[in-house]
Amino acid sequence: MFASSQFADLWHHAGLWLRGYALVLLMMAIGAVLERRRPVELLHSRSVQRLNLVYAALYMAVVEGLKPLTAAASVAIVNALGGGMVVLASHGWGALASFVIVLLTVDLLEYAFHRLQHTWPLLWKLHSLHHSAVDLNVTVTFRHHWLEAAIKGCLLYPLVGVLFKVDPWIVGATSLVFMFGNYFAHLNLRVDLGRYTTWVNNPQFHRLHHSARPEHFDHNFTQLLPLWDHLFGTLWIPAKHEWPATGLDDGAEPRSLLAAVSWPLGMHAARRGTLERKPVPALDEEAK
Ligand SMILES: [Zn+2]
Numbered sequence: 001m002f003a004s005s006q007f008a009d010l011w012h013h014a015g016l017w018l019r020g021y022a023l024v025l026l027m028m029a030i031g032a033v034l035e036r037r038r039p040v041e042l043l044h045s046r047s048v049q050r051l052n053l054v055y056a057a058l059y060m061a062v063v064e065g066l067k068p069l070t071a072a073a074s075v076a077i078v079n080a081l082g083g084g085m086v087v088l089a090s091h092g093w094g095a096l097a098s099f100v101i102v103l104l105t106v107d108l109l110e111y112a113f114h115r116l117q118h119t120w121p122l123l124w125k126l127h128s129l130h131h132s133a134v135d136l137n138v139t140v141t142f143r144h145h146w147l148e149a150a151i152k153g154c155l156l157y158p159l160v161g162v163l164f165k166v167d168p169w170i171v172g173a174t175s176l177v178f179m180f181g182n183y184f185a186h187l188n189l190r191v192d193l194g195r196y197t198t199w200v201n202n203p204q205f206h207r208l209h210h211s212a213r214p215e216h217f218d219h220n221f222t223q224l225l226p227l228w229d230h231l232f233g234t235l236w237i238p239a240k241h242e243w244p245a246t247g248l249d250d251g252a253e254p255r256s257l258l259a260a261v262s263w264p265l266g267m268h269a270a271r272r273g274t275l276e277r278k279p280v281p282a283l284d285e286e287a288k
């Protein structure tokens with residue numbers, strides 16, 4: 001039997017999950033409306049998009065359920081390493097500077113972790129679920145393996161607390177920027193930012209990261225600012241009409257919730273870069 005406080009706690013988390021998922025659906029609906037105006041390609045599978053929506057609900061539930069664990073991990077890490085090495089301002093122009101510092105730090109951590117996801121076989125087994133999307137579109141935004149949320153929540157994000165003593169609202173404001181940026185980058189939207197395409201992550205820049213073409217592999221890792229790809233030598237500046245096909249080189253992707261959840265146990269999770277690579281034509285070349 002649940003004690004009433006446990007039930008209240010569960011009810012509270014269920015409410016937060018429901019609100020979070022409702023926001024996800026709203027953002028994806030807005031994204032889908034934008035995608036209809038100028039799609040990069042017509043999507044191949046509605047059933048995979050539906051699966052992505054269902055998977056996002058599960059992913060959000062896991063993130064919500066992990067909150068006590070990630071909070072405990074943050075406390076343990078901050079206690080072990082010391083917390084708030086640098087005190088950041090929370091008022092006036094100082095708050096703006098704090099916002100920029102936290103934004104750059106989180107983006108650099110995300111960049112570094114993303115490089116590891118493509119380097120360490122175990123992390124790639126998880127991350128390849130995200131890369132298996134043949135139809136790159138807004139519904140792929142949350143198609144990350146749930147274990148990645150645990151790893152990042154317990155080991156990566158607490159580092160921000162080790163480095164900085166900062167008001168939570170500043171961290172919250174940067175989270176909003178990353179959230180909108182993440183949706184934007186995954187849109188199936190033919191938007192041309194011209195000379196600004198390497199200023200901020202965008203549908204074409206991130207599509208190159210998801211490309212199934214071997215020459216694009218391991219480029220454009222950034223979550224928000226291509227600055228990091230530029231600094232660390234992983235930048236691929238997309239040509240004006242470069243909108244490659246996406247997915248793993250063997251085209252594998254999960255077709256059921258069970259297949260998505262258990263993805264790292266399958267054969268396909270290890271395949272990119274290990275199979276003989278067949279050249280994949282760019283969409284624009286296919287259209288010729
Ligand atoms: Zn990646």
Ligand SMILES: [Zn+2]
Nearest residue numbers: 130186206210
């Ligand atoms: Zn992506």
